[in-house]
Amino acid sequence: MYWILCDASADLPKEYVSAQEKLKVLPMPYYIGDEEGIYSPDAEVDLHQFYEKLRNGATSGTAQTNTATFYKTFQELSKKGDGILCIMMGGVNSGSLSSALTAAKAFKEAHPQVKIEVVDSTCMSLGYGMLVIDAVNHRSQGMSLKDNAQKCRKIGLDLLHWFTVDDLNYLARGGRLSKFTAIAGTMLRIKPVLHVDAEGRLVTVGKVNGRKKALKTICNKLLELMNPKEKTEGATVYIVHADCLKDAQWCKDYFIDKLGAHAKVRIGEIGCVIGAHSGPGTVAVFAHGAGNGR
DSSP: OOEEEEEGGGOOOHHHHHHSSSEEEEOEEEEETTEEEEEOTTOOOOHHHHHHHHHTTOOEEEOOOOHHHHHHHHHHHHTSSSOEEEEESOTTTOTHHHHHHHHHHHHHHHOTTSOEEEEEOOOOHHHHHHHHHHHHHHHHTTOOHHHHHHHHHHHHTTEEEEEEOSOHHHHHHTTSSOHHHHHHHHHTTEEEEEEEOTTSOEEEEEEEESHHHHHHHHHHHHHHHBOHHHHHHOOEEEEEESSOHHHHHHHHHHHHHHHOTTSEEEEEEOOHHHHHHHOTTOEEEEEEBOSSOO
């Protein structure tokens, strides 16, 4: 059996990761204020305290996984499996993809018998995690490493990501909004509606007045664009939140009301890697699209 490798920005639940065979999640470094940490699904991190520090003005950030770490990981996994399917967060959002590609090229030159496929998911957070879950399911069905990689490249382009944030200032810090727009928008209670485009970029596609309207908008966008077959046969929807469980639960109730009790609607948390950039109060919803791309 080949390995599936991803990193902690996929926001996969600890329980899921620990239940899988040959699924490796690379930890990722982050900082908040003058504290540094390593985030992974099983890290002992109090996410409420992490987001409270952000609310109180602490700065935060992350660092990409370097080439040496990927090379060492390929070396370790290749001794215990039949190849490696390495799925990375969208390359426009993280330099880790470039590090993985460089390491894979060097490792295959030194060890040509080892099969390694590196996939740019074009996804982020649990949208990226959904692609990893799909890859694990494909493998359990007997799909080869190469075919799985090709399938993931196609599915990744069709995974729907819809986001909203509670504080526009975090988007301003990341260069997605001007500081003036963020201040004015905050005063007017304007909330952005964002999605991830076909190239993996987080794009603001609208603004609405008020938090509840923003939540309803991202839910309706997902319902509008998701796979119609799943709507009738049992949709799978993932919701993640940054220390705002009540808002995530509101979204879950909304989806179940619209899709029926047969829908699988799961709630997870946004970890330190994504949360360092999106800030507290972020809510995102994910599902498979209708096959037309994002």
